[in-house]
Amino acid sequence: MKITRVSAIPLRYPMEKPIWDAQHFIPARTAVLVQIETDSGLTGVGESACFGGPWETTATLVEKEIAPYYVGQDPFLVEKLWTATYQGTIQHGRRGAVIAALSGVDIAVWDLIGKAMGRPLYQVLGAFTDSVPAYASGGFYSEGKGASELASEVAGYLKQGFTAAKIKLGGLAPAADLDRVAAVRSAIGPDVPLMVDANSNWDVPTALKMVRALEAFDVAWVEEPVAPDDIEGCARVAAATWLPIAGFEQETTRFGFKPFILAQALQIVQPDVIWAGGITECRRIAALASAWNLACVPHVFSSGVCLAANLHFIASIPNGRWLEHDCNPNPLRLELIGGAIALGKDGRVALPQGPGLGVELDAGIVQRYRLA
Ligand SMILES: [Mg+2]
DSSP states (O other): OOEEEEEEEEEEEEEEEEEEOSSOEEEEEEEEEEEEEETTSOEEEEEEOOTTSOHHHHHHIIIIIIHHHHTTSOTTOHHHHHHHHHHHTTTTOSSHHHHHHHHHHHHHHHHHHHHHHTSBHHHHHOOSOSEEEEEEEOOOBOTTOOHHHHHHHHHHHHHHTOSOEEEEOSSSOHHHHHHHHHHHHHHHOSSSOEEEEOTTOOOHHHHHHHHHHHGGGTOSEEEOOSOTTOHHHHHHHHHTOSSOEEEOTTOOHHHHHHHHHHTTOOSEEOOOTTTTTHHHHHHHHHHHHHTTTOEEOOOOOSOHHHHHHHHHHHHTOTTOOOEEEEOSOOTTTTTTTTTOOOBOTTSEEEOOOSSBTOOOOOHHHHHHHBOO
């Protein structure tokens, strides 16, 4: 089997009601899917993260910069192709958009391998589990949403069957943000795991003040308390609290995560397979984390392809804990993949059993939301 074509499929869903976190205003959800065609007739699908920049940049990188390393090659040469691409683009890449572009191609290659073998990807990688507990990821800031509306939102996720939830912090002054946590904790009771995410918006003194105050609410983790370049600052925060510190969705490759792990800045590492280097690189990051007895709980906040790819990754590692399940309205998530992924009554998500990622793109959704 030889790869004949690598192309990007950009999609955009304009939100009816914008949301925001501590750093990002989100009026629309954009996803760059990657499709690989082969001479066998099999096609693979992946996704490349395009957070923080124009989708055209990511699509161009996929088609012009990464594709030449893969076209004409056997998709089973995963490590060789990944390494050749990383080395070949290193002056231009190493981190950021080039690694995100590579990520989507790597995922599509793994989807192809699963299809060629007739097995779900998590089994091809080496299964650890066939279902993963999901936490509801929501609790964004939005017009007219105060602490009590936020508490109702989170209580609604539990009614849907989620057994844990995450909310945003860092967008308001500390006292107002702590009111949000207090309202949610009182609505859901003391036993439901509640994660909080500051999206890197605190400086170290604010983060220290917040983590100490958050201990009273027994939050499950504090995500991205400080800037992703402040490794020492993050380590100071981690050392000052018994709460687990999680991060950084903004970090990529094993080389990026290594100094955080060595500095004991994180208890939970959060690479995203569409962003940090694909399934190939995220498995290395998870292995690195496991050597320090750390959990690997990916960031998952894009299309249904992102959700499926991260789910297969998590189910293939021994130190995964949770699947992040974005709960904001977005037809590019579950509708795009035609219901291949659903929350079970036990709060867990079962792995799709079709070959590869086990998802088929819904042609109607693709057509409706496709850009250019
Ligand atoms: Mg986050």
